[in-house]
Amino acid sequence: MNQTMGASIIIGLRQELMIIAIIFILLVVKLAATGFRNEAIIRLANLLLLLNFIAGCFVGPDAQLFSGMFHTDRLIVLEKDMLNLGTLLVSLQAYDWLKGHRQVTEFYLLLLSTLAGFFFMISAGNLLMFYLGLELSTIPLTALAGFDLEKRTSSEGAMKFILSAAFSSGLLLLGISFLYGATGTLGFGAIAQRVDGGAFMTFGFILFLSGLAFKVSAVPFHLWTADVYEGSPVPVTAYLSVISKGAVFFIFIQVLYTAFRPLAVNWYHMLILLSVLSMTVGNLFALRQDKLKRLLAFSSIAQSGFILAGIIGSSRTGEASLVYFILIYIFSNLGAFGVVGLISAQTGKETIGDYRGLYANNKALSWILAISLFSLAGIPPTAGFFGKFFLLMAGAGKGNYVYVGIAALNMVISLYYYLRVVKAVFMDKSEAPIGKLKIGVMPNIAFVICVTGVLATGLVGWIYDYIFSLSTGI
Amino acid sequence: MNLSILIALPLLTATAVLFCREIRTVRWLSLGGVAVQLALAVVLLVRYWAARSGGAEAAMLFTSRHVWFPALHIWYYVGVDGISVAMILLTAFVMTAAVLVSWAIAPMGKEFFVLLLFLGAGAYGFFVSLDLFTLFFFLEISVIPKFLLIGVWGSGRKEYSAMKLALMLMAGSALVLVGLLGIYYHGGSFDLQEISQKHLPLETQRVFFPLLFGGFGIFTALFPFHTWVPDGHSSAPTAASMFLAGISMKLGGYGCLRVAVFLMPEAAREYSPFIIVLATIAIVYGAFATMMQKDLKYMNAYSSISHCGFILLGIGMLTRTAVTGAVMQMISHGLMTALFFAAIGMIYDRTHTRLVERLGGLLKIMPFISTVFVLAGLCSLGLPGLSGFVAEMTVFIGSWQHGGGMYRLATILACASIVITAVYILRATGRAIMGPVTDSQYSRLTDATWNERLAAVVLCVGILAIGVAPFWLTNLLGPGVNSIMVHAIKAVTIK
Numbered sequence: 025m026n027q028t029m030g031a032s033i034i035i036g037l038r039q040e041l042m043i044i045a046i047i048f049i050l051l052v053v054k055l056a057a058t059g060f061r062n063e064a065i066i067r068l069a070n071l072l073l074l075l076n077f078i079a080g081c082f083v084g085p086d087a088q089l090f091s092g093m094f095h096t097d098r099l100i101v102l103e104k105d106m107l108n109l110g111t112l113l114v115s116l117q118a119y120d121w122l123k124g125h126r127q128v129t130e131f132y133l134l135l136l137s138t139l140a141g142f143f144f145m146i147s148a149g150n151l152l153m154f155y156l157g158l159e160l161s162t163i164p165l166t167a168l169a170g171f172d173l174e175k176r177t178s179s180e181g182a183m184k185f186i187l188s189a190a191f192s193s194g195l196l197l198l199g200i201s202f203l204y205g206a207t208g209t210l211g212f213g214a215i216a217q218r219v220d221g222g223a224f225m226t227f228g229f230i231l232f233l234s235g236l237a238f239k240v241s242a243v244p245f246h247l248w249t250a251d252v253y254e255g256s257p258v259p260v261t262a263y264l265s266v267i268s269k270g271a272v273f274f275i276f277i278q279v280l281y282t283a284f285r286p287l288a289v290n291w292y293h294m295l296i297l298l299s300v301l302s303m304t305v306g307n308l309f310a311l312r313q314d315k316l317k318r319l320l321a322f323s324s325i326a327q328s329g330f331i332l333a334g335i336i337g338s339s340r341t342g343e344a345s346l347v348y349f350i351l352i353y354i355f356s357n358l359g360a361f362g363v364v365g366l367i368s369a370q371t372g373k374e375t376i377g378d379y380r381g382l383y384a385n386n387k388a389l390s391w392i393l394a395i396s397l398f399s400l401a402g403i404p405p406t407a408g409f410f411g412k413f414f415l416l417m418a419g420a421g422k423g424n425y426v427y428v429g430i431a432a433l434n435m436v437i438s439l440y441y442y443l444r445v446v447k448a449v450f451m452d453k454s455e456a457p458i459g460k461l462k463i464g465v466m467p468n469i470a471f472v473i474c475v476t477g478v479l480a481t482g483l484v485g486w487i488y489d490y491i492f493s494l495s496t497g498i
Numbered sequence: 499m500n501l502s503i504l505i506a507l508p509l510l511t512a513t514a515v516l517f518c519r520e521i522r523t524v525r526w527l528s529l530g531g532v533a534v535q536l537a538l539a540v541v542l543l544v545r546y547w548a549a550r551s552g553g554a555e556a557a558m559l560f561t562s563r564h565v566w567f568p569a570l571h572i573w574y575y576v577g578v579d580g581i582s583v584a585m586i587l588l589t590a591f592v593m594t595a596a597v598l599v600s601w602a603i604a605p606m607g608k609e610f611f612v613l614l615l616f617l618g619a620g621a622y623g624f625f626v627s628l629d630l631f632t633l634f635f636f637l638e639i640s641v642i643p644k645f646l647l648i649g650v651w652g653s654g655r656k657e658y659s660a661m662k663l664a665l666m667l668m669a670g671s672a673l674v675l676v677g678l679l680g681i682y683y684h685g686g687s688f689d690l691q692e693i694s695q696k697h698l699p700l701e702t703q704r705v706f707f708p709l710l711f712g713g714f715g716i717f718t719a720l721f722p723f724h725t726w727v728p729d730g731h732s733s734a735p736t737a738a739s740m741f742l743a744g745i746s747m748k749l750g751g752y753g754c755l756r757v758a759v760f761l762m763p764e765a766a767r768e769y770s771p772f773i774i775v776l777a778t779i780a781i782v783y784g785a786f787a788t789m790m791q792k793d794l795k796y797m798n799a800y801s802s803i804s805h806c807g808f809i810l811l812g813i814g815m816l817t818r819t820a821v822t823g824a825v826m827q828m829i830s831h832g833l834m835t836a837l838f839f840a841a842i843g844m845i846y847d848r849t850h851t852r853l854v855e856r857l858g859g860l861l862k863i864m865p866f867i868s869t870v871f872v873l874a875g876l877c878s879l880g881l882p883g884l885s886g887f888v889a890e891m892t893v894f895i896g897s898w899q900h901g902g903g904m905y906r907l908a909t910i911l912a913c914a915s916i917v918i919t920a921v922y923i924l925r926a927t928g929r930a931i932m933g934p935v936t937d938s939q940y941s942r943l944t945d946a947t948w949n950e951r952l953a954a955v956v957l958c959v960g961i962l963a964i965g966v967a968p969f970w971l972t973n974l975l976g977p978g979v980n981s982i983m984v985h986a987i988k989a990v991t992i993k
Contacts, residue, residue, distance in 0.1 A: 404639045420679040428679060432672035439668050443645060443661060451649040451657055485566045492569035
């Protein structure tokens, strides 16, 4: 009996255990093999992450562990594996920045701790578990934000991140305690049965929702985003904008579709407001940014607004489109950040002005950047087009065409700032354009994966279909 | 005939070009690709005729369907009727000419041809799509190549124009997107034929018709959304101008007809006064604005606004003849404006100016190019024997069939604008082509090269084929127009 229990725990937790095992291996390497060069450690870590990703592709049985605290099903396994892939890409792209860094092993330890935290968060069936997972990831993320040890902006970013994270955690906790007070339970299933829509309960829910909105940087809870993104090292920014955001969205939709399903009337309107604000404000602020990291930060705020459309859809299409879009978002945003990170690590240049005439010497990098940006803007044949189209399709499901119209116009606004970058790269002439940059093997692999993902994910129909078949909707 | 080849061939050519090293191979490969495509388009025409005369009754022929996103009922669904065949022929002609005139493009010739071919693939895909999602996909696919072609290889305020064009067309797409989603949720499908049989309720039509017609209208320079046309067309390199004015603007007209009018005939009937007013303004305003232009490319761009007004006028009139005329005008204007831009491009390449006042006596120096210029001009002002006359005449006759004071007035105004067209065309010809040679530098210039001659000949063949013997085209368009108009005419009788 005990043996089977143990086995089922191991199978249910296999993705989390993999991450923890990698953390231990790296710890041992750090302690035992001090003579390792940076590059060897990076190679080892990437290899382990690759194995981890491949292992994640195998589907296991659905499981409920610890009396419903932790659960996993095929969709969750897929979501976690998407995060695995994203982490692998971030790690591959971080090569140029990491190889000269003093604390390479620590970087991976922190990175993987956050990932483990996200995994527990996504699998949570209980608000307490959710909160634990979230906090497990927040603390190492702060350390990562300050990982450019010599740079003051990096420490500043870390400081801002921990303050805002503490604030949002406070909101979340307050909301959770109110919800507990109102319903007497923390389990998702039980909450759904006891939700009465009373004022106290609704207030708790609004606090909880605000906390989540903070984490996905939806307007008006976005104020930390730009500064933290700008200060952090590029790979960490990429991680924050893709993995961290994706993970929170995965649990966001689950919580709303299960625990707070009875409150759908309430959150439908709240989310529309959040979504419209995020898209509009994010886009308008992005228009005038000259630093690419800030531009991508505001663009990621706007993208959050679009992703919310999937939740607003309150349907199976909505859930599938959200997961599908995040997969695409991983490829496109990491493609863009990969180029920015590579250029930043090799030349230290990070503004649009510096990118003028990039095409003259770096054809491949320019095309990767352009394709990624077009995907973010939602232009076919890149996958972003399909992602955005399906999100808006889900958003229109309840007949709110005004909302969809606003979203569609926001796509026009966003095209402007993405094209500004493309214009600088392809059209502007510069007297001293960035010289020919060397792309290492590992960033190259990452770029190939990103570009393939961006070009193929949309055109290959069965990917969406597979995700749809796993989704349950509301 | 498998229509997917039409989309795949340009893409394959573009991919092959991508791997070429020498610019010579790039050119010949691109030319080979578009030439085969032209041959395919002719084969398609012949086989379409054969099928129709063999008694094929279906509205769409050569259809093929593959499920793309089963969960969302999205299909890759292609097929053609006469209208699509005509548009495909137009695209093939213009693309061939566009590749030929870009022979000496520099720098980055390879990238240029790849983007141009990619642009072509999008247009073919658009014209064969029978699924609204597929159609929208191919409509938007052109944003990237258009932006880059204008911004990198253009002239003048190219970055500004590229940005303006991309954003305005994207705004058009945004309207279309909302309209499509509305149709999807009310009609339950993206399949054009299926939705048209379901008959959308009038309230739905009232909301979504303006979105779709306006969205597609932006592509075809619907007043007041025409402002991207002058800047975009003038700044673009010759081949891109040819494509933009010749094909891209027709995507809008085709979309208005195939999607908006076909699916929502009652709303089309209700909104037709608005369409006609806007189209008439575009025709008259475009013609007057052309008179004020000093730059040849701006001239042709404004005259395109005026001529595309005829397309919208014909569609707005909703009579069988007028709609047939509108489609003929799409084809005719596509060929004519491409020829015009090609001629202007050839002149500009030699004289490095497009200002009418600086040019003069070109007929003596470059007789071939000047003849082409005059021919395009005469086609534009509607000389009998050329395609412009046939198309515009059909639109006028069709419009006149529509009774009612306002419709009559619009028709008269549109007819009158031909006079203005004659003024600006003849004035520019007199100034730039005839007369004494103004600049002694010009006397050293050479006439068209072989590739330029071939490009002009290809387009002239099209213009003459429609102008001299228009009946093959009317017969080709007939069934397609009928199947669209059946709904619109039913819509009237229901009311």
